[in-house]
Amino acid sequence: MTTDWKALREEFPALANWTYLNTATYGQMPRSAADRVRRHLARRDELACGDYLAWFDDMDAIRGSCARLVHCEASDIAFVINASIGLATLVLGLPWQSGDEVLTLDDEFPNQLYVSALLARFGARLRAVPWSDFYQSVHERTRLVVLSTVNYATGFRPPLEEIARFLRERGVLLYVDGTQSVGALQFDIQLVRPSVLCVDAYKWMLSPNGAGFLYVDPELRQRLPATVVGWRSDRDWRSVDSLNHGEPVFAQAAEKYEGGMLSFPSIYGMGAAIDLMLRVGPAAIEARVLELAGKARQMLCGLGAEVNADQSQIVTAILPGRDPGELARSLKERRILVSARHGRLRVSPHFYNDETDLEVLRKALL
Numbered sequence: 001m002t003t004d005w006k007a008l009r010e011e012f013p014a015l016a017n018w019t020y021l022n023t024a025t026y027g028q029m030p031r032s033a034a035d036r037v038r039r040h041l042a043r044r045d046e047l048a049c050g051d052y053l054a055w056f057d058d059m060d061a062i063r064g065s066c067a068r069l070v071h072c073e074a075s076d077i078a079f080v081i082n083a084s085i086g087l088a089t090l091v092l093g094l095p096w097q098s099g100d101e102v103l104t105l106d107d108e109f110p111n112q113l114y115v116s117a118l119l120a121r122f123g124a125r126l127r128a129v130p131w132s133d134f135y136q137s138v139h140e141r142t143r144l145v146v147l148s149t150v151n152y153a154t155g156f157r158p159p160l161e162e163i164a165r166f167l168r169e170r171g172v173l174l175y176v177d178g179t180q181s182v183g184a185l186q187f188d189i190q191l192v193r194p195s196v197l198c199v200d201a202y203k204w205m206l207s208p209n210g211a212g213f214l215y216v217d218p219e220l221r222q223r224l225p226a227t228v229v230g231w232r233s234d235r236d237w238r239s240v241d242s243l244n245h246g247e248p249v250f251a252q253a254a255e256k257y258e259g260g261m262l263s264f265p266s267i268y269g270m271g272a273a274i275d276l277m278l279r280v281g282p283a284a285i286e287a288r289v290l291e292l293a294g295k296a297r298q299m300l301c302g303l304g305a306e307v308n309a310d311q312s313q314i315v316t317a318i319l320p321g322r323d324p325g326e327l328a329r330s331l332k333e334r335r336i337l338v339s340a341r342h343g344r345l346r347v348s349p350h351f352y353n354d355e356t357d358l359e360v361l362r363k364a365l366l
Contacts, residue, residue, distance in 0.1 A: 296315045
């Protein structure tokens, strides 16, 4: 069935006034997500929050939607408010020894680089290496590798299936930050088999801030303790009339990492956005996004730019003699939104974009 991309575009009100090619910074939220948030807030007023336990039933349904999106079980999913929390859940829960190492790539997103501040208290360290040195940099003290599905500044897509297989053979954990692609590019837990996948949903998943999810491998959950402990840590937390007043008995599901109340409005919005993406189809979305990214590369090359060759939805360009920061600011004055990152102009279309957006950008760059 052919997707009506023009009709889908009408779901995103901001596009009526902006040429928006900046999803790698923020995704535009569909009307259905905003409506879902409003309905939840209206329900709070109507029922005075007397039905709050039923909200968790809705959360379980959204947990299932997250699982369908990345091909795992609902019990593998925990909600997080951002990717920093997801990474800290793993790093602070592992039993480090002095001399242990975490490996990442040069120019990774700061979340991955700043984890060195957490490791220092355990006598462990972070090492960042160029991609060309990655495999030979894994050694007997490497305990964890942290990577993004797509690099935020260059668009580089590491071969995650190959990397994960290599690391499993050596007993090294793999943390994947999917914030810069999940929702645009397909991700299959069953193919990659990461130890942990974390997605902050405000970019390519088109959701409000404060919504995201964490996949934790079932085997790892057996030995990864919760780092946040609260009233929902006990497996019988729904028995609010007689909560356990002793030591918590943790459930085996990833939900045990949530600890307390959830960011309900944001998660409701994320649920609606995921429903939209599942209706359209992740494969169709990926094909459309990569098609637009390819056309953006061709357009920029036609203007004399040096562009990244990666098959990702993030297009980066160096335009000779033009400062990308100044260029992005001048384009914003013309209601065209792109970004500048580390000496490159970054163009990041999603499925709500079309060829007219690229033509507007092309004319503005002449």
